[in-house]
Every structure is written in structure tokens, then in C-alpha cells.
Amino acid sequence: MNALIQTSNNQKALYRTIWRWHFYAGIFAIPFVILLSLTGAIYLFKPYYEHWQERDYRGLQVTGEALAPNDQITAALAAVENGKLLSYRLPQSANEAVLIKVQADTNWMVFVNPYTGAVLAKERTDEQLMNIVKTIHGELLLGNVGSILVELAACWAIVLIVTGLYLWWPRNTRGMAGIIYPRLREGSRTFWRDIHAVTGIWISALALFLLVTGLPWALVWGSALKEVRAIDFSAQQDWSQSRAQEHQHWRAQASEVFNLTPAVITTAQQLQLAPPVELSVAASSQASHHTDHSEHNHHELMAQSWKASSQTSNRPQRADVWINGDGSIEKRSDFAQKKLLDRAIGIGVAAHEGYLFGWFNLVLGVLTCAGLILISVSGFILWRKRKPESALGAPPPMPARVGFTVVAITLGLAIFLPLLAISLIVLLVIEFFVLRRLKGVNQWLGLGR
Numbered sequence: 001m002n003a004l005i006q007t008s009n010n011q012k013a014l015y016r017t018i019w020r021w022h023f024y025a026g027i028f029a030i031p032f033v034i035l036l037s038l039t040g041a042i043y044l045f046k047p048y049y050e051h052w053q054e055r056d057y058r059g060l061q062v063t064g065e066a067l068a069p070n071d072q073i074t075a076a077l078a079a080v081e082n083g084k085l086l087s088y089r090l091p092q093s094a095n096e097a098v099l100i101k102v103q104a105d106t107n108w109m110v111f112v113n114p115y116t117g118a119v120l121a122k123e124r125t126d127e128q129l130m131n132i133v134k135t136i137h138g139e140l141l142l143g144n145v146g147s148i149l150v151e152l153a154a155c156w157a158i159v160l161i162v163t164g165l166y167l168w169w170p171r172n173t174r175g176m177a178g179i180i181y182p183r184l185r186e187g188s189r190t191f192w193r194d195i196h197a198v199t200g201i202w203i204s205a206l207a208l209f210l211l212v213t214g215l216p217w218a219l220v221w222g223s224a225l226k227e228v229r230a231i232d233f234s235a236q237q238d239w240s241q242s243r244a245q246e247h248q249h250w251r252a253q254a255s256e257v258f259n260l261t262p263a264v265i266t267t268a269q270q271l272q273l274a275p276p277v278e279l280s281v282a283a284s285s286q287a288s289h290h291t292d293h294s295e296h297n298h299h300e301l302m303a304q305s306w307k308a309s310s311q312t313s314n315r316p317q318r319a320d321v322w323i324n325g326d327g328s329i330e331k332r333s334d335f336a337q338k339k340l341l342d343r344a345i346g347i348g349v350a351a352h353e354g355y356l357f358g359w360f361n362l363v364l365g366v367l368t369c370a371g372l373i374l375i376s377v378s379g380f381i382l383w384r385k386r387k388p389e390s391a392l393g394a395p396p397p398m399p400a401r402v403g404f405t406v407v408a409i410t411l412g413l414a415i416f417l418p419l420l421a422i423s424l425i426v427l428l429v430i431e432f433f434v435l436r437r438l439k440g441v442n443q444w445l446g447l448g449r
Helices: 002-043 046-053 069-078 129-139 143-168 188-217 219-230 243-253 262-271 283-289 298-302 340-352 358-386 404-416 418-433 439-445
Strands: 084-089 098-103 107-112 119-124 277-281 306-310 319-323 329-334
Touching: 002 129, 002 143, 002 358, 046 129, 069 084, 069 098, 069 107, 069 119, 069 262, 129 143, 143 188, 143 219, 143 404, 143 418, 188 219, 188 340, 188 358, 219 418, 262 277, 262 306, 262 319, 404 418
Parallel strands: none
Antiparallel strands: 084 098, 084 277, 098 107, 107 119, 277 306, 306 319, 319 329
16 A cells, blocks of 8 residues: 555656646747747748749740840849859749849849849848748847757757646546547636647647757757768758858859850750759859959850759759750759758758648648647646746646656657757756755745745
8 A cells, every 4th residue: 555655656746847847848938939930830931922022023024035144144243232143043934034143242132134134123132021030930030049049949849748748648537528629618727728738739749840850950959960961971961050051151152253055044944843943153163263263264154064953942852953054964963862861851841841742731830830829828828827926836846756767758858959958957956056045036936845
């Protein structure tokens, strides 16, 4: 009997301990979860928004033959002081403007009428709505500091979901009420508890997937992955951890000299890569041309090779093709040829951004973001309903014997998420050596009960 009582007490203590960590994880992560869910849901509609945004650059009057690609690029560069060519986007129809990306003090999008050479508009890329949303989502507009905060919030959100699943796990219940569907007529507190728990169980797998597939962009986790990847990968990765890395990529891609021949355009169109398709001067050509500007003769420019890259949001459909100045194909790289790690990340990124399997992927992303917001709001309401006036309202700690499974899960999370491990150690040190020694703070946090 005593053994049974002791086991029961240990189970209650463990439940209370996990509940307490769930509470603290929520206190920190909920504001970030709401912000990331809102910005993530908006960013899911990026292709549709940008298609609508460029509506004025379609339906142009076709007046004879289009200008030579070089003349179109020259018109775009003339519109931006000290501009260098980044890329030339192939129009998808004869009546569509050409989008030429130009690098100067910042990056510009220049829309050119391919028949008249008139610049229809030029826009800073960093002032585009979706780029601002992306920067908030990844860095909170705070650079590397914001990136670390977002990564830390994502780590603790994973803790929230894992501990939430443990707390939700049915114990001595009858039926599925409050487990897979909410009880709507048993009072306000039960209603909000069920909304919180039931929504959590329905979206937990999708939320974990979003959190894990977002880690390659994170500063600490992504940088570690980059180092591991570099051991056996020579090709450049097609995702970055920060705006600084994106700027480095753009600087490397920018070209002062160019000769985009009609043969290159014709070959790129015949390839029928998944749109949008961007043409940029191949890195090998840039290296040779930058060695000595006096050697830029007609023959060298004719031999200049270009890289045609599909920039479709569905990354498994992307491909890169290197085209010589005479239109012949030098080489091609498809998604299927990438290493397993890059393919796995590419598939994860495409699903994360809502493009892997069409509209259903988009719907799942929106529902997951909405569910995360609902969980966060209901969790806040539950806390306010049970919070005493003079205390934080955290579940009181109880001494518990932690089992092997809990230790293994904790160590696994710590190894997989190093930033989480560091923050956990810092929190424990602060709690045991500082907060417990401050009487008022101790009582408010409920540490002494």
C-alpha cells in the first residue's frame, strides 16, 4: 500500500513539475508564437500577393520586336545610380514587363517595358511588404539579436508542445469529451481548458513540423547545420540564416559586365523551367571578367555563360542550367541530383512555406497558424482565471523523482536544441541561486510552496 501511495505521489509530483515547465515556457514563448503565427500566415500568400502587386506590369502593348536583352538591362541600370546587374527575370508572356534586379547601395527591382525600354517602376526590395514580413518573422527587425530570440522562442515552443502532450494524455477518463473535442456546456473554465488542450492535440504534429523545418534559417542552429553540411557538400546552400548572408550572396552575384545574347534567352525559354526563372552571370564568367577589365573584348563577352535558375516556391521543382553565350547548354543541376540532406531541407522548407502540395498545403499552414494563436490566447485566459491577485500563478513545485524517460527526452531536446540547453541552465542557476533567496520574488513565483 505504501509503495502504491509513493508511486501515486511521484506521478502527481512529476505531473506538477512538467505543468510548471509548461507554464514558464508559455510565459516566454506565447508573445513570440502569436507574432510568428501572424507573420507566417501572411507570408504563406506571398506568390499570390506579388502576382497581384505586379498586375500593372502585365498586359502591355506589343509593338513589334522586343529590344535586345542588353538594351533592356542597360535601361534598368541607368535608373539606379552605380547599379550592377543581379538578375534578369524571363517574362512569362509577350505582353509582360521584364523584371531586372539591380544592386547598388541596396537591391532594387526595376520593371522595364521590353519594347520601348521605358522604366515602368523601380522598387527597393527591402521595402517590399513580404520582405518586411519575412524579416519580422525571422529577425523581429532586430538583426542577429532578433534571430536568436526567435530561435529561442521556437525551442521553448517545442517544449510547450511536448509538455502539453504529456499533460493532455488521457488518465482515467471516460469517453473522448475534453480529449479530441471540447465540452461546451460545463462552465467557462472547462470550456477554455478544452479549447486549449483539444486544439493543441489536433495541430501538435503540424506545429512541431513547422518549428523543426524553420530551424535551418535560425542563426545558431542553422549555422551549426551549415558547418555539418560543409563537410561533404561543395555546392552552395540555397537558404540563409540572416539578411547579412543574403547580402553577401547578392554581392557575389552582382556583375558589372554582361552580354545577354538572344541565344541565351531562347534556350532558357525552351527549357520550360518552373517560373519564375532568373538569369544571372555565371560565377565562373564573373571571376574571369573581373581579373582584368582591359580584356573585355567582344569575343570574351560572346563566350560569357549564364545561369538560368528556377525560383519557384516549390523547391523540389527547382533546377539550375548553365548556358553558354551561343545558346548551348554547359550543364544542368536538378533537385533530384542534390545530396539527401539538401533534398530533405528543401522539401521541409517548401512545406513550411506552404507550396509543396498546392492549395491544401496552404490551408494546412493557415489552420496551424490559427490554431497556435488560439492555443496562446486560451492559455492566457486560463492563466488569468486561476491567477491569484498577489502571485504569478505558476503551478507550485513538488519534489519528484524524475524517471529515465523524462531524463532521456530532456537530454535529447538539449542536444538537438543547444540554445534551449543554454537557456535552461541559465534559468536553473538564476532560480536556485538568486530568485529563491529573494523573499518577495520567491513568494510571487511560488517557489517556496
